[in-house]
Amino acid sequence: MNDFAFYFIEGWKHIISADALDHQLFILALAVVYTFSDWKKVLILVTAFTIGHSLTLALSVMDVIRASSSWVEFLIPVTIVLTAVWNLFNGKPVKNVNANYFLALFFGLIHGLGFANSIRMMLASDQSLGMGLFGFNVGLEAGQVVVVFIILLIGKVLIDLVKVPQRIYIFVVSLAVGAFAARMAIERIPF
16 A cells, blocks of 8 residues: 555555646646536546546556656657647537547557656556556546646636636637747757
8 A cells, every 4th residue: 555655645646746738738728628617528628638647558557568768758748739739629528528538548648658757767666566557557646636636727717707708718828838838848949
């Protein structure tokens, strides 16, 4: 159980810490198009992201796949930009949420590679690889649930109480997130 707690905290920090801005921005870009009443859809969406993240993390730790960290660090903000641009043109949740789940899963695969190099050595030297990965992913998911709750709560306040039109809210947040992520991507161009 000690391994679980240690890795749970690592997973939690991977989302909650100040160093996790790219993951927080991605979750914001995913969640901004939903309202508080859509919380179940959003939780399923971030769980799809976690599944993709977990898969590449596990494959990387087991040394099945490896990717250039400079390319992965570049592609992570690109996924944020693509999600924000999708929001700008769509402006509302997709009727076919399966497309959103697939994109979250696919982008999770890329994001999982970003942390894989950091945690590979830690998990590879641990004798309880399965418990470590499980703890990390549960901590990651718990952190994402907190971030999603905060995003949906802020959206509810702005849309329902302050009366900001939802389309304006989605547009402004997506534009800001996309611009910030584009700057991150430009700074990380690997060539």
